[in-house]
Amino acid sequence: MASGLSSGLRTTSFAPENDDARTANWLEAVNLGFHEQRGDPKHLPAEVDACQRDGRILTAVYDDTAPDSALDPAVPVATYATMVNSLNVGGGRLLPAHLVTAVTVRPTHRRRGILRSMITSDLQRAKEAGLALAGLTASEATIYGRFGFGAATSTAEIRLDTRGGLGFTSGTTGSIAVADSAKLRFLAPDIYRAHLERTNGAMGRQHRYWMRASAAWSEESFEPDKALRGVLHYNANGVPDGYAAYKSLGWRTEPHTVKVTDLVAASDDAYRELWRYLGSMDLVDRLTFDAAPVADPLPWMLADRRRYSVTSVDDVLWLRILDTRAALESRHYTGAGSVVLTVRDPLGMADGVWQLDVEGGSGRARPVEAGAIQDGTVHEGTMQEGTVAAEIDVAALGSLYLGGVSAPTLAAAGGIRGSQAALEVLDALFTAGPAPYCSTHF
Numbered sequence: 001m002a003s004g005l006s007s008g009l010r011t012t013s014f015a016p017e018n019d020d021a022r023t024a025n026w027l028e029a030v031n032l033g034f035h036e037q038r039g040d041p042k043h044l045p046a047e048v049d050a051c052q053r054d055g056r057i058l059t060a061v062y063d064d065t066a067p068d069s070a071l072d073p074a075v076p077v078a079t080y081a082t083m084v085n086s087l088n089v090g091g092g093r094l095l096p097a098h099l100v101t102a103v104t105v106r107p108t109h110r111r112r113g114i115l116r117s118m119i120t121s122d123l124q125r126a127k128e129a130g131l132a133l134a135g136l137t138a139s140e141a142t143i144y145g146r147f148g149f150g151a152a153t154s155t156a157e158i159r160l161d162t163r164g165g166l167g168f169t170s171g172t173t174g175s176i177a178v179a180d181s182a183k184l185r186f187l188a189p190d191i192y193r194a195h196l197e198r199t200n201g202a203m204g205r206q207h208r209y210w211m212r213a214s215a216a217w218s219e220e221s222f223e224p225d226k227a228l229r230g231v232l233h234y235n236a237n238g239v240p241d242g243y244a245a246y247k248s249l250g251w252r253t254e255p256h257t258v259k260v261t262d263l264v265a266a267s268d269d270a271y272r273e274l275w276r277y278l279g280s281m282d283l284v285d286r287l288t289f290d291a292a293p294v295a296d297p298l299p300w301m302l303a304d305r306r307r308y309s310v311t312s313v314d315d316v317l318w319l320r321i322l323d324t325r326a327a328l329e330s331r332h333y334t335g336a337g338s339v340v341l342t343v344r345d346p347l348g349m350a351d352g353v354w355q356l357d358v359e360g361g362s363g364r365a366r367p368v369e370a371g372a373i374q375d376g377t378v379h380e381g382t383m384q385e386g387t388v389a390a391e392i393d394v395a396a397l398g399s400l401y402l403g404g405v406s407a408p409t410l411a412a413a414g415g416i417r418g419s420q421a422a423l424e425v426l427d428a429l430f431t432a433g434p435a436p437y438c439s440t441h442f
């Protein structure tokens with residue numbers, strides 16, 4: 001991959017392996033690129049094992065022309081990794097998505113087009129491999145729009161005033177127990193899977209999530225996190241259907257604060273009861289959580305909703321449509337109707353004109369001759385005459401895809417061009433369902 005690199009650079013892609021200098025050097029380059037500490041060789045086998053479990057394919061760009069005393073040229077000057085995982089695209093439908101991660105270019109090699117070269121060739125290959133969507137979580141919001149990615153989901157950072165305990169408006173359901181963290185490691189994947197299947201916008205998780213939720217790895221290192229605790233919710237049949245991981249920020253923190261590091265609910269009851277437990281701990285004055293849903297039921301279950309505040313809202317999942325027809329036909333829809341969409345894609349992967357007909361939760365996308373559209377409606381050809389039409393940039397389609405933002409909002413921002421009638425149809429089709437929620441970064 002990565003044709004178009006400047007001369008002197010060479011690139012290769014490989015699967016991670018243990019006892020492999022190439023893999024170790026690649027991981028070291030990622031640490032360098034993200035300003036992390038050097039890796040500890042004793043943790044390398046676990047780190048490589050995690051990469052393998054995630055199904056990561058690693059790409060490295062090398063510059064063999066390093067001068068004396070420079071970092072070993074076997075350490076790549078650029079890194080890039082991909083993996084495939086499931087995205088809930090509504091109605092319990094799971095679609096495999098091509099995920100991009102660990103993108104770094106060394107400061108000495110930046111702004112020479114290395115990222116552009118890696119990502120454009122990779123996206124093309126993912127499309128040829130039959131994947132309808134690509135996704136990533138971005139270090140900066142300014143990088144990936146030019147490559148056709150649009151911000152598709154957000155989470156809220158929340159703060160709860162728990163002095164004296166939180167009151168809830170409804171009675172308890174199921175039961176709660178403090179978790180044996182070592183066992184949580186093996187329960188968490190199943191609980192998350194059930195959450196994934198019921199949550200629009202949720203993404204399959206990487207191995208590190210189970211290691212972190214069970215305190216086997218801290219958020220910063222591959223060492224155990226001795227401060228982290230876990231709690232489980234069991235449904236009426238005694239089956240675990242939710243967990244949370246949390247830790248005190250220490251007695252010197254004023255007010256005394258517990259940070260919730262992960263909270264996964266596979267039922268509404270589990271969500272409510274996990275927060276009830278967290279909100280009832282003695283000696284805790286504040287709870288924080290940085291990955292709450294933007295459409296959070298939590299304030300609606302509190303006796304005093306003013307105990308809940310949102311301190312920031314951040315984008316999480318960015319989506320890039322690779323195959324427009326497959327993406328449109330894979331998604332679940334809530335409304336019914338028809339619209340003709342002209343997709344503009346500067347990279348030429350997703351562009352074209354489609355008539356989208358939605359009925360009974362499913363969409364059918366048929367190619368349309370571009371000349372059939374005049375004045376924003378269809379006038380000729382085999383398509384239904386009078387169907388409303390809109391033009392949409394591929395990044396805006398990525399943002400609209402899971403319904404995280406409305407068509408009129410995207411139109412006001414310039415990403416969609418169409419009549420009021422077309423925007424209303426798009427809105428009814430794409431955003432009428434539950435707001436997407438992705439609590440997974442990768």
Ligand SMILES: CC(=O)SCCNC(=O)CCNC(=O)[C@H](O)C(C)(C)COP(=O)(O)OP(=O)(O)OC[C@H]1O[C@@H](n2cnc3c(N)ncnc32)[C@H](O)[C@@H]1OP(=O)(O)O
Pocket residue numbers: 033034100101102103104105106109110111112113114115116117136137138139140142143146
């Ligand atoms: C999915 C993830 O892994 S997110 C993590 C991304 N990585 C990081 O944040 C680590 C630190 N940053 C880096 O390593 C690099 O700066 C990268 C990877 C972001 C960019 O790599 P580069 O090789 O310098 O990018 P490249 O030269 O291909 O730039 C392509 C285009 O993106 C633009 N661009 C690149 N980085 C940025 C940025 N951080 N902010 C704004 N624009 C950017 C360039 O100006 C260029 O624009 P143009 O084509 O319109 O002229």
